[in-house]
Amino acid sequence: MVRCSNIRKSYVQGKVTVSALKAVNLTVEAGEFLALAGPSGSGKTTLLNLIGGLDLPDAGTIRVDGTALNRLTPAGLARLRLTRIGFIFQAFNLIPVLTAAENVAYVMHLQGVDAGTRRRRALAILDEVGLGDMGDRRPAELSGGQQQRVAVARAIVSGPAIVLADEPTANLDSATGEALLTLMERMNREKGATFIFSTHDQMVMDHAHRLVHIRDGRIEDDTRRQT
């Protein structure tokens, strides 16, 4: 499903070059529920962004469903993201002027789904994440945890094969975080979606079926767990 071979990525800032990923190899099979753990700055977000095709590695290859991302045109990459990948960002990235339902429906709009179906599916998925009566609220009228659930609903509404989540439980209290994880586990179990998270949160690590530790741009441990 996802195969990262010898990935390297550096960022240049002024005169300083930061080597964020150093020869990372990682294969993720369909249906995995995997957490990337590691200290701040270890390269987790960088790796998620590369897997999601938001950025390209300096060296190495990333294949998603056998397709090498560096071989795709920008339009091909955009299409792959739109049809196969759901993103949950650290800062939610909800569109402030749109309601919760419109935020969730937005991706379907890009996918060419008709307005009636968009609204119906958006409300159904919001109901599934416990926000059935909040579809008409704007992000500013929702708590952080509720915004995070809208972001999850938006990421999963079109049944993506892969969901990439950057610290999905950051900013959430533990009860809301646990509820969110349970929801994502259900999506993983029932819809077979592959989940890859980055996290500092022990609770997320405890729920993961596979825990990959990154330190200093390298994978230092990769453990499959009994759940």
Ligand SMILES: Nc1ncnc2c1ncn2[C@@H]1O[C@H](COP(=O)(O)OP(=O)(O)OP(=O)(O)O)[C@@H](O)[C@H]1O
């Ligand atoms: N756009 C950028 N420009 C310059 N340096 C960057 C950029 N993005 C990341 N870095 C650097 O690359 C390294 C890896 O960052 P990354 O965000 O991948 O870490 P992380 O493990 O996700 O951290 P956190 O847990 O704090 O989110 C860090 O040293 C960071 O400062």
